[in-house]
Amino acid sequence: MNALSVVHLAKAFGNVPAVVDLSLSVAPGETVALLGPSGCGKSTVLRCVAGLERPDAGQVCIGGRDMTALPPEARHVGLVFQDYALFPHLSVLGNVAYGPRMRGARRTEAEARAREALALVGLEALAARRTTELSGGQAQRVALARAVATGSPLLLLDEPLSNLDEQLRARLRADLRDLFARLGAGVLLVTHDQREALAVAARVAVMRAGRLVQVGAAGEVFARPATAWVAAFLGHANVLPGPGGTARLIPEDAVRLGEGEAFPVTARQTTDTGTEVMVGHPLGPLTLHLSPREAADICGGRLRLTVDPARVLTLPDDRETA
């Protein structure tokens, strides 16, 4: 039985179709990332699942039960939203114990569950602290612990690592993956950050303008994007226009440096990890990230390279539509 099944979900705001005929499921113990650019409808899906928004059509089943008509409090899901409102008048422990208390747990039992959840996010030492005295990263982890402590079979996370600096995000990404692996709950995670999705989720669902455009294993979707738009959105640097409405995706590992013909370097820019260059190639202008050693191979404004044709993917070019 799925932790979550969303079937033919639709939601419009006036004449803005925010979600269009979307179906998606999350198995128990599985983490699925709903990934897409700003405004594509990710949060609306999550809000419909949580019961905070009423869908125009479709069905939301949680743990096998049709919850479409039920209010949020009857759905028993753990929520972590961008604006993870913590109760300022309660301690960290009080915030995390609140969910179990509301579901009828005795105080000692609720606090034991809360301590367990705080230990999972590494904050047991801050149990007595007021939530107004936390850093952004700590507050975010309290919000996570609060969702975990509900013991819900389904966790919904909307950009749980936004508002944090890059270093902390990177650390928490790894923490989240471990945490989810231990929980056994289904997790639906909304993000516009493809690295976050790939790092945390086993499966990703890519959304564009209210619709799912590709669903699959995270590594597989990245290695084999269904269309040029998906490839570019996932951060592939070389998605070049091809003949007859197609595009060519040249993955980084298709390019071998230091061998073959020398092509002209047409632009060059220093980045934090090395050098980014544009190379004039018969397939089109290639953008390449070079290590300092590779950059030293640029000779007379030219760089020797080969492109393995077997690794070049031809995709439908859908970048202009929708």
Ligand SMILES: Nc1ncnc2c1ncn2[C@@H]1O[C@H](COP(=O)(O)OP(=O)(O)OP(=O)(O)O)[C@@H](O)[C@H]1O
């Ligand atoms: N309450 C609302 N009233 C009117 N329009 C809304 C409302 N909520 C969302 N929308 C519109 O619906 C579309 C989808 O919004 P949604 O917040 O679901 O996108 P998102 O992918 O989560 O974006 P972001 O990554 O920026 O949070 C957008 O065009 C948005 O402007």
